[in-house]
Amino acid sequence: MNILVATVAGALGAMCRYLASGTIQGRSRSDFPVGTLAVNLSGAFLIGLVAGATQLNSTASVAALGFLGGFTTFSTWMIETIRLGMPALRARAVVNLTLTLGAGIALTAAGYSLTN
């Protein structure tokens, strides 16, 4: 049952990622991957909120964690970082890596402290 809930929620998350990331990237004139950055950072903040909210029952939290798992992505972050870094290691690849990492973990902590 939990696997089914997580699966459907994750597919909805994927749909939201596609729409949000595409819209944000489309409005940006930069080739910096701001679409993926925006979904990963907002997803990191939201998972902190969910993890801190201990009053959530288990099905609601499986659905929320499943949704955010599908909404955020690791593989696209990696491949976009590699593309920024080609052919030699460029500053923007390092920025994409460290900004996502640092801001992501800080936002998860911020979300967690808001609800816990």
Add this chain to the structure above:
Amino acid sequence: MTSRQYRSNYRRQLPALVAVVGGGLIGSAARAIVGFWLPTPTGHFPTGIFVINITGSFLIGLYLARRERAAVARLSLPFWAIGVLGSFTTFSAFSLDVLRLLTEGQTPTAVVYVVSSTVGGLVAALLGQRVGQAAG
């Protein structure tokens, strides 16, 4: 943008959206199953998400390299790269596990997890690209 333009954009995007959702079902189911098999005990290295993120990074490199060399359907990219692999891998669970390790006082494990996931993910994606290019 007028509402008619919005509707026409939406109609053009619909097949790709369906491909993303279909791929998302597969990727999310696979992530849920791996997470069920490899649960992370409190204070330990999150093996399940680590394996998922490294495997998914390898496969996206492999997929994109193959895609440059072979003719693929228009909906292949939204299905495989955005849907299946995009949902299989996750940043939010990774970030939450790092926070948990830090708050549990497992700072060395948190550092090992962050470094091995990011360096490992980049190496895996590059390796996937190489394998995809070598396959001709």
